[in-house]
Amino acid sequence: MSEPPVVVIEDDPIIRLLAVVLDPNTSAERHAAFARFVAQDLPDFDTWCEGVRKSGGPLYPADVRLAHSQEEFRAALPSADAAIVESFQVGPDELALSDRLRAIQKYGTIADNIDLQACLDRGVPVLTQRRRANVATAELTIGLMLALAKKLHRVSGLISVEQLTSAGYSPTTFDRRYTPNAGWARISGFRVLYESTLGIVGLGEIGREVSVRAAAFGMRVLYYQRHQLPEDEERRWQAEYAPLERLLEQSDWVSIQLPLTSDTRSMLNAERIGQMKPGACLINTSRAEIVEREAVLEALKSGRLGGFALDPLYEEPGRADDPMLAFENVVLTPHIAAQPRFNTLKDTEEIVVRLGRALAS
Numbered sequence: 288m289s290e291p292p293v294v295v296i297e298d299d300p301i302i303r304l305l306a307v308v309l310d311p312n313t314s315a316e317r318h319a320a321f322a323r324f325v326a327q328d329l330p331d332f333d334t335w336c337e338g339v340r341k342s343g344g345p346l347y348p349a350d351v352r353l354a355h356s357q358e359e360f361r362a363a364l365p366s367a368d369a370a371i372v373e374s375f376q377v378g379p380d381e382l383a384l385s386d387r388l389r390a391i392q393k394y395g396t397i398a399d400n401i402d403l404q405a406c407l408d409r410g411v412p413v414l415t416q417r418r419r420a421n422v423a424t425a426e427l428t429i430g431l432m433l434a435l436a437k438k439l440h441r442v443s444g445l446i447s448v449e450q451l452t453s454a455g456y457s458p459t460t461f462d463r464r465y466t467p468n469a470g471w472a473r474i475s476g477f478r479v480l481y482e483s484t485l486g487i488v489g490l491g492e493i494g495r496e497v498s499v500r501a502a503a504f505g506m507r508v509l510y511y512q513r514h515q516l517p518e519d520e521e522r523r524w525q526a527e528y529a530p531l532e533r534l535l536e537q538s539d540w541v542s543i544q545l546p547l548t549s550d551t552r553s554m555l556n557a558e559r560i561g562q563m564k565p566g567a568c569l570i571n572t573s574r575a576e577i578v579e580r581e582a583v584l585e586a587l588k589s590g591r592l593g594g595f596a597l598d599p600l601y602e603e604p605g606r607a608d609d610p611m612l613a614f615e616n617v618v619l620t621p622h623i624a625a626q627p628r629f630n631t632l633k634d635t636e637e638i639v640v641r642l643g644r645a646l647a648s
Contacts, residue, residue: 345647369645421496485501597620
């Protein structure tokens with residue numbers, strides 16, 4: 288190409304990293320902000336950027352145009368050689384706006400917002416990206432379930448009789464001529480994931496990653512969302528559809544995997560938490576505001592809720608006097624689900640290589 292390719296990108300806090308990598312006219316302020324954002328895992332951001340640029344072939348340097356809305360996206364398409372979207376719609380009307388468009392990158396794997404047949408008819412390839420941050424979030428979701436089930440946040444490091452006694456337990460030893468010595472700490476209330484039921488509210492990309500991992504533990508998986516998946520998709524993700532009320536009533540574990548919108552804010556209120564099976568545990572690795580804070584506190588105080596785990600928090604940074612920390616069956620973590628930063632960095636590398644090949648062909 289004689290001129291830099293034009294890449295139109297949906298303006299998302301993570302996707303705009305591609306502008307820093309691909310567009311030499313990106314502001315120094317934005318470059319510095321991302322360098323600081325990844326510094327805990329990648330101290331030498333500039334060297335990483337140079338390496339990714341070299342792997343992009345004709346994609347670097349690029350004229351990157353960030354679109355804040357569907358309207359801005361459509362307005363930028365006539366000049367676009369490539370487009371990167373997460374939620375923006377790409378259909379016949381959008382495709383008709385551009386004779387130059389040579390590739391569309393979906394930032395994710397569920398391409399419901401893209402008319403794949405229309406793209407095929409126009410000869411515009413649609414590329415997808417399995418996001419490592421989604422995988423990491425699913426892993427944390429399972430990890431939080433295990434932490435609550437095995438009381439890891441409470442018993443880690445309690446290995447002596449003195450420590451256990453101080454913590455309120457009654458350790459002993461058993462007559463090993465007749466019995467094993469397992470469980471000598473005499474800690475009750477452990478759970479197993481095997482043969483229990485997990486209800487996933489929202490079987491999107493993260494929910495699906497959670498589902499297949501839960502199935503590997505031998506869990507029965509129910510899911511609820513606005514639209515039921517086709518049977519072949521349900522088999523693929525090893526999940527069974529259930530209306531929300533039935534999911535809450537039958538699940539031993541409930542995992543929230545929804546975006547925060549006006550419809551989902553406070554979706555799990557006191558009434559819905561009251562529909563949960565007594566003693567069930569609630570895991571929220573989406574956004575805190577989807578679950579009403581006061582409703583959780585009341586359910587913990589009453590004992591109806593068997594456990595609660597949250598990442599990210601209602602306040603960031605959190606507070607050392609957060610009342611939820613007073614409950615032994617609560618695990619709070621400081622927005623670590625998508626970590627490490629290399630998840631996003633590796634995704635970015637793959638997108639650049641893939642789009643570069645598409646423009647070179």
